[in-house]
Amino acid sequence: MAVCEVCGNDYWLAFEVRAASGDTHTFDSFECAIHRMAPTCEHCQCRIVGHGVEVDGRFFCCAHCARSSGMARGHEIKDTVGAHPS
Numbered sequence: 001m002a003v004c005e006v007c008g009n010d011y012w013l014a015f016e017v018r019a020a021s022g023d024t025h026t027f028d029s030f031e032c033a034i035h036r037m038a039p040t041c042e043h044c045q046c047r048i049v050g051h052g053v054e055v056d057g058r059f060f061c062c063a064h065c066a067r068s069s070g071m072a073r074g075h076e077i078k079d080t081v082g083a084h085p086s
Contacts, residue, residue, distance in 0.1 A: 004028035006036050043069050053077050 002014035004027050011028040017037065018024050027033040038047040042058050043065035052059055053066050055073050060066040066077040 002026050002028075004032050006032035041065050 001010050001012045002016075003010050004014060005025055006027060009028045014026055014028045016024050016026050017033055019037065025033070025036060027036070034047055034049060038049055039052070039059045040046070041048055041052070041061035043060055046061050048059060048061045050061075052061050053063055054060075055066050055069070055071055055077060058069070058071065060069065060077075063077040
């Protein structure tokens with residue numbers, strides 16, 4: 001069995017995630033993996049679970065947060081998934 005590095009649960013179905021840096025992390029659930037590894041939106045502070053958006057090296061969960069950030073290029077970001085073409 002392996003111990004989750006977030007919650008400490010000793011679980012027989014724990015799994016490992018290898019980060020691009022080469023570090024290996026052990027978790028008992030995707031929830032714990034997200035809590036430890038997902039980036040945080042710089043505007044609303046939520047965890048970015050999907051693609052999110054990046055503006056000048058800063059990460060946001062959505063176009064709205066990027067636009068609300070006050071960054072010079074933030075106003076250029078648009079949500080396009082599911083948008084109806086004009």
